[in-house]
Amino acid sequence: MTYKIAILGASGYTGAELVRLIAGHPQMEIAALAANSKAGKTMAEVYPHLRHLDLPTLVTIDEIDFAGIDLVFCALPHKTSQEVIKGLPRDLKIIDLSADFRLRDPADYEKWYGNPHAAVERQADSVYGLTEFYRDQIAGASFVAGTGCNAATGQYALRPLIEKGLIDLDDIAIDLKAGVSGAGRALKEILLHAELSEGLHPYSVGGTHRHLGEFDQEFSAIAGRDVRVQFTPHLVPVNRGILVTVYVKGDPEAIHGALRDAYADEPFLVVLPFGEQPDMRHTRGSNFCHVGVVGDRIAGRAVVFAALDNLCKGSSGQALQNANLMLGLDETTGLMGVPLYP
Amino acid sequence: MTYKIAILGASGYTGAELVRLIAGHPQMEIAALAANSKAGKTMAEVYPHLRHLDLPTLVTIDEIDFAGIDLVFCALPHKTSQEVIKGLPRDLKIIDLSADFRLRDPADYEKWYGNPHAAVERQADSVYGLTEFYRDQIAGASFVAGTGCNAATGQYALRPLIEKGLIDLDDIAIDLKAGVSGAGRALKEILLHAELSEGLHPYSVGGTHRHLGEFDQEFSAIAGRDVRVQFTPHLVPVNRGILVTVYVKGDPEAIHGALRDAYADEPFLVVLPFGEQPDMRHTRGSNFCHVGVVGDRIAGRAVVFAALDNLCKGSSGQALQNANLMLGLDETTGLMGVPLYP
Amino acid sequence: MTYKIAILGASGYTGAELVRLIAGHPQMEIAALAANSKAGKTMAEVYPHLRHLDLPTLVTIDEIDFAGIDLVFCALPHKTSQEVIKGLPRDLKIIDLSADFRLRDPADYEKWYGNPHAAVERQADSVYGLTEFYRDQIAGASFVAGTGCNAATGQYALRPLIEKGLIDLDDIAIDLKAGVSGAGRALKEILLHAELSEGLHPYSVGGTHRHLGEFDQEFSAIAGRDVRVQFTPHLVPVNRGILVTVYVKGDPEAIHGALRDAYADEPFLVVLPFGEQPDMRHTRGSNFCHVGVVGDRIAGRAVVFAALDNLCKGSSGQALQNANLMLGLDETTGLMGVPLYP
Amino acid sequence: MTYKIAILGASGYTGAELVRLIAGHPQMEIAALAANSKAGKTMAEVYPHLRHLDLPTLVTIDEIDFAGIDLVFCALPHKTSQEVIKGLPRDLKIIDLSADFRLRDPADYEKWYGNPHAAVERQADSVYGLTEFYRDQIAGASFVAGTGCNAATGQYALRPLIEKGLIDLDDIAIDLKAGVSGAGRALKEILLHAELSEGLHPYSVGGTHRHLGEFDQEFSAIAGRDVRVQFTPHLVPVNRGILVTVYVKGDPEAIHGALRDAYADEPFLVVLPFGEQPDMRHTRGSNFCHVGVVGDRIAGRAVVFAALDNLCKGSSGQALQNANLMLGLDETTGLMGVPLYP
Known part of the structure; x- marks a missing residue:
């Protein structure tokens, strides 16, 4: 049919x-x-x-x-x-x-x-x-x-960790880098090639980006309490792609294990080996999302990465x-x- | 099977x-x-x-x-x-x-x-x-x-015109613009991002590019006489894509008609309406080739364009x-x- | 003062x-x-x-x-x-x-x-x-x-040749590649980063670009007769820079000599050694113009290049x-x- | 002389x-x-x-x-x-x-x-x-x-805050984005245009980047105790520029005031009005460094930004x-x- x-x-x-x-x-x-x-x-x-x-x-x-x-x-x-x-x-x-x-x-x-x-x-x-x-x-x-495309990327990095209670809910910072197509085919000065190429800038900082509404709703629902994350999006001179770098407090290997388990049967979510990081360019034009975890030199801290194509x-x-x-x-x-x- | x-x-x-x-x-x-x-x-x-x-x-x-x-x-x-x-x-x-x-x-x-x-x-x-x-x-x-990827692009623009005897064989200039992936994953200084971005340069000029061997062989075979074209490739800061701008002497509408007829049943060759020009970015990642013809203000001259993805x-x-x-x-x-x- | x-x-x-x-x-x-x-x-x-x-x-x-x-x-x-x-x-x-x-x-x-x-x-x-x-x-x-910035670049390549009578005035094709800042800080869809990057396209082709008015005026005045050139501008994903690739009929070495002589005392015009070609990225942000000449394998034909920063x-x-x-x-x-x- | x-x-x-x-x-x-x-x-x-x-x-x-x-x-x-x-x-x-x-x-x-x-x-x-x-x-x-160019950028954002005791020394995360020229004119696959453009990736993560040696040395010396920051560099498809996004705990306005005071007489350090963020493209090719502070929606947290040209x-x-x-x-x-x- x-x-x-x-x-x-x-x-x-x-x-x-x-x-x-x-x-x-x-x-x-x-x-x-x-x-x-x-x-x-x-x-x-x-x-x-x-x-x-x-x-x-x-x-x-x-x-x-x-x-x-x-x-x-x-x-x-x-x-x-x-x-x-x-x-x-x-x-x-x-x-x-x-x-x-x-x-x-x-x-x-x-x-x-x-x-x-x-x-x-x-x-x-x-x-x-x-x-x-x-x-x-x-x-x-x-x-x-x-x-939201940003909201999806952040959630792929964080939902299983919140669900399993593996991270400190009061200390989550999502540093996001997004390609320009996320802003749409809109006639705005900041989206012109001459303005956007050869640079990179933060926008909607300090807790003002609207996708925070989704983070608040979803993370709080999972945690059963209010969760508020820090979130700093940056616009990068790339057509497609989102990469989040998420700073969390928790055991890096446990975090990696939770993500690997959560996505084991998912057709589009690929968890990289522990210690490897994804790159937004490796998901371009596809429905795949790459997730990675790295332990920090400071004990009890991890950096979680997720990358996907914002349009796909x-x-x-x-x-x-x-x-x-x-x-x-x-x-x-x-x-x-x-x-x-x- | x-x-x-x-x-x-x-x-x-x-x-x-x-x-x-x-x-x-x-x-x-x-x-x-x-x-x-x-x-x-x-x-x-x-x-x-x-x-x-x-x-x-x-x-x-x-x-x-x-x-x-x-x-x-x-x-x-x-x-x-x-x-x-x-x-x-x-x-x-x-x-x-x-x-x-x-x-x-x-x-x-x-x-x-x-x-x-x-x-x-x-x-x-x-x-x-x-x-x-x-x-x-x-x-x-x-x-x-x-x-050759350059040779293919030039031939899509020119073969039907030579075959039909529509253009002056002694006055053909192919100005080609090619993305960087055509040079392969090779460790050459000129292919570094910092060297290549924010610029555009000609290379292998004056009749020295090896794909001329294919042009010579193929165009001469079709014409039944020696044909030598001018060919100037340029490297552009784009991952994929080739665009040729071909300067020919002949009747623009006849040229357009010949291309339209030649490619009428081809699944991957798309001839644009007369007077329109293709753009390499519109074939990215695909097996399609876009061909266009524009008449010049000087009577009896036309510019023929063809664009495709060099890797595909x-x-x-x-x-x-x-x-x-x-x-x-x-x-x-x-x-x-x-x-x-x- | x-x-x-x-x-x-x-x-x-x-x-x-x-x-x-x-x-x-x-x-x-x-x-x-x-x-x-x-x-x-x-x-x-x-x-x-x-x-x-x-x-x-x-x-x-x-x-x-x-x-x-x-x-x-x-x-x-x-x-x-x-x-x-x-x-x-x-x-x-x-x-x-x-x-x-x-x-x-x-x-x-x-x-x-x-x-x-x-x-x-x-x-x-x-x-x-x-x-x-x-x-x-x-x-x-x-x-x-x-x-005009395009008009300037083309004239730097051609004026001394026309003045000295070194080239066929009826067979001049200027293939121009221009960075995006030439279009100004204008809110046009085609100037958006997502539209412009990763591609290259011709525009105002076939003798319709307004800078042709300058070419016609200036070249005709020098030659003492009507001169009409072919001119195909292309927009490239680069902030600053113009490169012209000019196809002419004439003796390559004589052409190079004429340019070298004409610009010998000019503080901003740099003529490259015979056989070398300029690159728009090498003039970025400056008031310099680089000019080069290459002889074609077809006798009596040359390709003349000029590159400069369109904004400067x-x-x-x-x-x-x-x-x-x-x-x-x-x-x-x-x-x-x-x-x-x- | x-x-x-x-x-x-x-x-x-x-x-x-x-x-x-x-x-x-x-x-x-x-x-x-x-x-x-x-x-x-x-x-x-x-x-x-x-x-x-x-x-x-x-x-x-x-x-x-x-x-x-x-x-x-x-x-x-x-x-x-x-x-x-x-x-x-x-x-x-x-x-x-x-x-x-x-x-x-x-x-x-x-x-x-x-x-x-x-x-x-x-x-x-x-x-x-x-x-x-x-x-x-x-x-x-x-x-x-x-x-180090990364080390300089991070220090411009943080030194006055550590000196004045304005931030929690145990909770500093520096998320850094750097243009490609910082890696030098080196023949590495990852620096090729085709590999680097249209993406963005983290590298030397988890506390392994060598510029951490400088952060450790300098911040500890100022604080009079061991200071260890988190540091995640990312490589962006831009020729020149570094932007740091620094997550700190402290009073945003006090932080802004300290930076403004520290750099009041500096010829090259420009502190933006409170709540504004710099962009690496606005320092390109220059010796200026732009610094900005934004307060987060979570009380007692601030994001500090600094941007400069890595080569200059x-x-x-x-x-x-x-x-x-x-x-x-x-x-x-x-x-x-x-x-x-x-």
Whole structure:
């Protein structure tokens, strides 16, 4: 059977990445592509690397007849997403890639995003899309909220450690380095090549980055108490990739063991031998996440690393993995592509 | 049926690219990986991006039992390649990715490469691997010589024009821009990041680049007379990609028509609408080649562009395409991956 | 004596580059910085790399009292520039870095830029700012029009050859590669890091690039007949730098000799030994231009190369060089900074 | 008066950077350039960006007559440096840029570098070259050991805080990001463009990086007790630049105040307003260091940032600043060049 897929917000990077991945999926067919600002254009005009594919012309969301659609990926900006999803049929399978449904508590949403949530009823409804930790719920869900790409990377490094009580919960610092595509195809001065290349800078520091909302929610839920991490994201002149360097207090070998055990059967999570560190370039273009642990010279301290491709495993790849689960397909279908290197 | 594949020279970039592509091929299995200098290591040690794959450990070429191998990719440096291939079983299906068997005339080989050919008998034997123009011969061959990546790109822009007699054969200038992976994983000062980034420089100028041997051989054969082109390669700070800008004298629209017709049924050659130009970044990581034609303000002159990924369509992707033909498989098997962008 | 300088359009890249250069000039002092859209801000806010300098706050152009100003650099966008310059005192020394006063014939201006010129009287007035060829006129002028950065690079490669009648005027192709800062600090999708890195693409091809107006004007004037060159610019993922690869018909050694002679006493033009080629990275951040000539294997053909930093020698450095002349200073004052490498 | 300068190890990046800086220094003249492996070549051959300068040809160290030399910069690899310096006249003014004389204790040297020190007598002799904190000693010294570039950056962020007792000495984590030129012009696979671009990776993690020897020595000396920091360097695809992100426990505003006070009169240290963060790209090519402090959402925690150009302020610029002091010149002579941006 072939499932008919619609992508809303197809003109952004996560939309284009979904098209790339679905083009190689044996049981999905792209039935509709929406991008209000580019409606009427072909995908080849918006993304010439997709030129050889036979794709539907971009339309507005209103033009789509959702009756014929099996699953919708919603790759719209946050805030827009909640407005659109509010109006979609309740029985439609939806995966939202925006930030709108990641936080379960409306107050948390308002705190981090600055506006009251416009679709609170669907917010309650959604399953958090970190596949490895919400697999069963996702398989049974009709509405899944994709995680933040930074939030996913940090959680891959930390969840098993918090769950097992292996680290000091009051002393966690996540130093994150992220490639530029995470900021989207947005016309901002800081994203210009001449501004961004040949440098590296921190942003949203001191506890102001919105993905902290996800860390707070998830880590606190696992720990059964409030957990607050330090988090410093940096923008690096690289197209794709996230690397987290996490400073924790705990036994390095126990930490490594917990990660190795937690991910032993995971198809996309690769734990490196103890003492080795991952590199974001080794996951480029793929759905894999590499995790590593190194013990510090100071006893009782470890550095945990995780690396993944923000557009794929951090966003559109995760979304497709969840879609496979929701449609009853093998979770890895269409996602086993090897990283592109160099 | 699954074909057993050996890759000789698996530790270079074209070797790693073959592994990447074959990992997604439904009817091939990597049975042996050889790299004399890294024998005993795992591929994960040499290329961590392949870490999740279950691959044979690297061995020396001598350790391989070719009896159980259906097809060999030889991704060795030139000169080494001829020595090795000389010793391989004559009935073995071989695709050589080096420069050793591209030139049919031993004198031409010696002129461009500076040493007498050590396997002249096999040189006579080989089929030139530019799939779209040697398809039938390749399908029936047991020994195929992959083209130079620059040579392939230039030929995609020019062969149909020469064939149809549409351009002045005495006035062809190919200005080529190539990404760094074409130079291989070689320890040369000029390939260091600090030396190469933030600049762009010509090399092997004035008619000294060895791929001219292929242009001379192929263009002269098509034209039925000696054809000598001007050729200026430039090295650009980009990992993958080749773009040629070809200055020709002829009618632009006729030129565009000839290219469109020649490639109408080709699965990997995409001719852009008249007046549009390709970009090397839109073919990254894929087996596609984009071709474009623009008319100059000076009547009777055109600029022809072609862009492809040097490691894929220019080398390992071409090799796999040829392997499919030699094994009686659909030519596109394992090669329809969408370019990675951004 | 210290000259008081005003920069109009100080928030663009050429404005910032002027500040960088003038900060090291022993006889100039920045008295006013205007940028209408950023008026009220400090330069440190707009360009943090200038943070340590003691600079005037940005104002609107109207706020400047030109009575106290010895020389104005006008680094505004074209079209805006002519409107502003029209209103400046006639006796003020002005160097315009925009495209507005490069073409002497109002019809040519309108042809290439699409609108009638708003300050025709000043257009007639201006001296073309290619220092090495208009030195005496510049020294005596009060109004100088900076050249296009691409136009400057091409002219450094070709002017002496045309002047001496050494090349076929009907067969000149300029293949140009330019870094991104030439496009300015403009919010265009194509200038985003994620769009621009890891690729290279042609633009304004087939005789449509506006700098052709300068080539036509200058080369025809030298030759005493109409000269039309082919010109294909390409955008490369590099911050600063232009390299031209020029295909000409003529005797390579004679060509090299003519360039060597023409630039023998020039402080900023460096002609490489015959057969060597320049690299844009070797002029980065400096006012130097490297020129090279290689003979082709086809007799009677040569490839001429020129490389410079588009923001410095191609624009703001040239402007300062001209300012030195106009103020009676040594032409090289403040401009001998060594290229930054790597 | 003009001082005659010799540079030993002129073919490395720090050697070339010294040439660049000294070329603009009004009271220094390069009298000798040594590079044993490239002796006989011109600097133009080794570094074409220096082509326009009139420089002595490269010689071996033995060929230099030190009698006519006022000051020597020793830019040799570590271990080689101690062998060479051992043989230099004792009364010669020397600035060593290698790692050989940074650690005062021979046991520390052996621990971090793995071999016994070959010039222990001179080791005792040397002054640690962190100008702002050893100014008086440097001014009176004849032998100064330049600091590690990473070590300098970390110390600029932390020394005033340790001195004033403002932070918890048992909880300091330095997450460092460094551009590639810090690794020198070395033929290592990991430094190739194709390997390094489009990624970012940690190295020498867990307390193994040799610059920790400097942190241990200096921080312990200031604190009057053993101080051990965590330190994780990362290599980023950028030519020049270091950024440290330092996680500390202490009052953010007090920390900012201490840094502001400590650097109030420093010509090259710029403390940003509270809550702002520096960017390595804003110090490129200059001798400036930008320092910033941000308070975390967790009370009593701060993140301190420092950014500088590893080749300039982190190495050759620091060396020249020290040379100025040793020669009785104004410390800033030849060092006020504005950062190159973009």
